[in-house]
Amino acid sequence: MRLIQALSLCLALSLSLAAPPQHKEDHSHKGKPGGEGHKHELHHGAQLDRCKGMEFDAVAVNEEGVPYFFKGDHLFKGFHGKVELSNKTFPELDNHHHLGHVDAAFRMHSQDSPDHHDHQFFFLDNKVFSYFKHKLEKDYPKDISAVFPGIPDHLDAAVECPKPDCPNDTVIFFKGDEIYHFNMHTKKVDEKEFKSMPNCTGAFRYMGHYYCFHGHQFSKFDPMTGEVQGKYPKEARDYFMRCPHFGSKTTEDHVEREQCSRVHLDAITSDDAGNIYAFRGHHFLSISGDKFHSDTIESEFKELHSEVDSVFSYDGHFYMIKDNNVFVYKVGKPHTHLEGYPKPLKDVLGIDGPVDAAFVCADHHVVHIIKGQSIYDVDLKATPRKLVKEGTITQFKRIDTAMCGPKGVTVVIGNHFYNYDSVPVMLMAKIMPEQQKVSQQLFGCDH
Structure with missing residues (x-):
């Protein structure tokens, strides 16, 4: 009897060890135009190296001017350094398991609106999260339509455009080749057509300039017209990252x-x-x-x-x-x-x-x-x-x-x-x- 019990225990252990690991459910949605599959494939423990070239899901600057680069459920802070889980800094982003990764993000700059100035907004599927000093604001997340009426779900990118860069404090939203200018004060939406720009998979405002990321390249653009001037696109790893073994040849x-x-x-x-x-x-x-x-x-x-x-x-x-x-x-x-x-x-x-x-x-x-x-x-x-x-x-x-x-x-x-x-x-x-x-x-x- 004891021998049978021992054999049963050994069999159970061997089956347990042989069983494949259980992964959390993948809530993916449609890929971004012009880029790699836009899926939430990068789970905890993934080893990411931005110097190998990657398409970021979202880019934003925090209230101290440090750029944040989002990829899957991971986050790169600044121009160099190792990747970390985004829920280490923004734990609430991981509390809603039916949501995907960060689709778009921006930090609002508005001297005329203290209720929004220096607030960070993150967009996941049909929800928006608002943070102030890395703390989630009360009653968030909310539906995107409730906070930004007229703006679609499943965005590709977003960037703030404060006065005087734009006539009024504005947020520019990107979805495919559709461009939306959202007036923060009137809540009015103007649809634009940026003919010379590629479809942005990420966008951010840095040092007074506007950058559209597409794949692992970027272009600088005029926020009102979308006009791209100069020799673009350029390689993001040359300008926004410190990559020791990567660089232009000439x-x-x-x-x-x-x-x-x-x-x-x-x-x-x-x-x-x-x-x-x-x-x-x-x-x-x-x-x-x-x-x-x-x-x-x-x-x-x-x-x-x-x-x-x-x-x-x-x-x-x-x-x-x-x-x-x-x-x-x-x-x-x-x-x-x-x-x-x-x-x-x-x-x-x-x-x-x-x-x-x-x-x-x-x-x-x-x-x-x-x-x-x-x-x-x-x-x-x-x-x-x-x-x-x-x-x-x-x-x-x-x-x-x-x-x-x-x-x-x-x-x-x-x-x-x-x-x-x-x-x-x-x-x-x-x-x-x-x-x-x-x-x-x-x-x-x-x-």
């Missing part, structure tokens, strides 16, 4: 990508001759007068390989900080790596890494180091070198990089930069300086 394409990329800089500096060097991911851009050059970091700084935290120029040398190490190169053609480096950052400058920025102003011998909101000074002629806290930056919670040049201190955050006459002025400033665009006003990109 020197001209390399330069344009680094000039016009929307990905934030890791480091920037200018040498004694006034030439600017900017570093982003695995690439760098150098500017000498009106001449531009771009290549991989490894091509000219092979010991460093890629991705620096900060770079500063002093006495004809580049000091390149990566994690807790300092690499030093003599400026020239080619740049010469100094023997004995890298050395520990703590030994060279008396501070632990990582640091956000480091710079030396012309004819000075003090390096200013920014870490978080604190700025420290190190006298490079002193022996031993001593770290001294100079002050606290109050106008910014964080910065990406900074440099010092003929125009003073340039602070870079995202695709914007701000100029200060000096470090003391930056620390004491009460009024924010003019916001300028890195890609256009610093690097001369024409779009």
Whole structure:
């Protein structure tokens, strides 16, 4: 009897192990025109790599200006970094299992309507979710028709168009080749025809420009007419993602990508001759007068390989900080790596890494180091070198990089930069300086 029971138990276990895993139900709907099948196929545990090329379901910017790229039930935040489940940030999106993935999304910008300003809207099938500061608003989700009357279900894309870009605060909705302009105040819908645009599978407004994503390419368009000007479409991985092993092939394409990329800089500096060097991911851009050059970091700084935290120029040398190490190169053609480096950052400058920025102003011998909101000074002629806290930056919670040049201190955050006459002025400033665009006003990109 015991033998029979034992055999029965073994048989039951073997059948259980052999049974196929149970997947959650797939609530898919019709594919987006011009793209891959628009199905909710990407379940928990899927390994997604945006650098391999993918058609995003929706793109939007959060209230801090960070772009969110949605794919299936996953989300990419910013221009690089690993994928995560979208319900980690927006748990309610997963509470309605009859709904698919995010079809469209936008962040409303409206100074005239505080009830909508900085609210994020997500569209799933026939429902709309409204979030404010990552919290779902009361009584949401609602039917799309209840919040945006005249707008169809199962959208392809959406993007906000605030005044003065549009005559009134407007949301542009895309479904196939149908375009709807929705007036946020009157609730009136105007149907448009954007003849020169491809069908958008995602759309978003970034740095005052409007982008239509189609497949893994994008086009910049006029929100009122849909007119696409310039050389489009372009490859999204060249401009909106930091992909180490992907890039255009020609020197001209390399330069344009680094000039016009929307990905934030890791480091920037200018040498004694006034030439600017900017570093982003695995690439760098150098500017000498009106001449531009771009290549991989490894091509000219092979010991460093890629991705620096900060770079500063002093006495004809580049000091390149990566994690807790300092690499030093003599400026020239080619740049010469100094023997004995890298050395520990703590030994060279008396501070632990990582640091956000480091710079030396012309004819000075003090390096200013920014870490978080604190700025420290190190006298490079002193022996031993001593770290001294100079002050606290109050106008910014964080910065990406900074440099010092003929125009003073340039602070870079995202695709914007701000100029200060000096470090003391930056620390004491009460009024924010003019916001300028890195890609256009610093690097001369024409779009």
